[in-house]
Amino acid sequence: MDAAGIGIIGYGGFASFCRRAWSGLEGVHVVAAADSDPSRDPGDIRFYSSWEDLVRDPEVSIVVVSTPPSTHAEMGLAAVREGRHVLLEKPPAVTLQELDQLLGAMTDGGPLIAVDYMLRYNPLVLALRSIAETGCLGRLQHVSVVNYAADGNLPPEHWFWDRNVSGGILVEHAVHFFDMVAYVWQTPPVRVTAHTVCRRERMEDKVVATVQHADGLLATHYHHFFRPSWFERQSFRFAFDAGEVDIEGWIPLTARVRAAVDPERREQLLGLLPQAQLVSSAPAEAELKAAGVPYAAGEMIEVSASVEGPKPDVYGACLREAMRDLAGSIRSGGRPVIALERVADSVRVACAATRSAACGEAVEI
DSSP: OOOEEEEEESOSHHHHHHHHHHTTOTTEEEEEEEOSOGGGOOSSSEEESOHHHHHTOTTOOEEEEOSOGGGHHHHHHHHHHTTOEEEEOSOSOSSHHHHHHHHHHOOTTSOOEEEOOGGGGOHHHHHHHHHHHHTTTOOEEEEEEEEEEEOTTOOTTSGGGOHHHHOOHHHHTTHHHHHHHHHHHOOOEEEEEEEEEEEETTEEEEEEEEEEETTSOEEEEEEEEEEOGGGOEEEEEEEETTEEEEEETTTTOEEEEEEEEOHHHHHHHHHHSTTOEEEEEEEOOSEEEETTEEEEOSEEEEEEEEOSSOHHHHHHHHHHHHHHHHHHHHHHTOOOTTBHHHHHHHHHHHHHHHHHHHHTSOEEO
16 A cells, blocks of 8 residues: 655644654655745645645645644644545644534544644553553542743744634643543543633733543643743652552653552552662551552552653654554554544543633533
């Protein structure tokens, strides 16, 4: 089968990074790009000043949309109507109406729409999902997402601060982490309460949202964009009944696990974590209880885990896996892990959180 041609709309730095990540990936190759800025023409593929021309290019099978958020749904819908598969940069939509339009455009046997939630392919996130699925640390009770981000590359006139373009931080940025929590624990969100702070009119730079999931899981998400770059830090704590997992980094590279285990769960846990190293071990009670549920124990352990390679390489590997998954699903007729219908709750949570911050009350999802 011939390799599927990829066309990228919005050929900035991130699109160039994606192209390098996909270089040499079996079954796909980048054949075209579109951007309103002629200086972004890479010179070695077809280049369009009009994105509409790109989605009509007969050699383009997969359209990648890497433009400001308010354009994602329009471009994605146009591509699907031309019979093209679509990979949308997050968020796939900035309103529920746009989300419903995208979902409604999908038909059995028709083009696929996927969203670049590359965290779903990160080895540490996959390990968290396996820990949740096996139950080796019990139920997940709380998740804390803390993102201290810088605004050095976000001057006041940047589209990031214009909610009509970005949707706001809860829509533009937090969707990644709403989706990550749902992917790990696999219970639907049902209610959200949120607050936002603006440093000046229409320049929202601090947000917090508490999301309740159907089984009682509470996930708190805090994001700010105001400090110098040397204070940037992203940390995520997943608190289970019998242990907790802390992962670090916007592209997670390291994890630290503290857990009360018996010999069977000890070996199971070590087998799930990439490059697991036992840091410490101490005796513990033979049985511990959490929320009234007994867990066989006997040992308290601390374990480190890590993903090999520098951050850009790990990021690129996740992007390759996302495209490999999408291309493989196109060939097989399956659904990728990042299929729109599988990640749509992230937008629903983000929009509900935005409404909650505006009205000052909890919003049902």
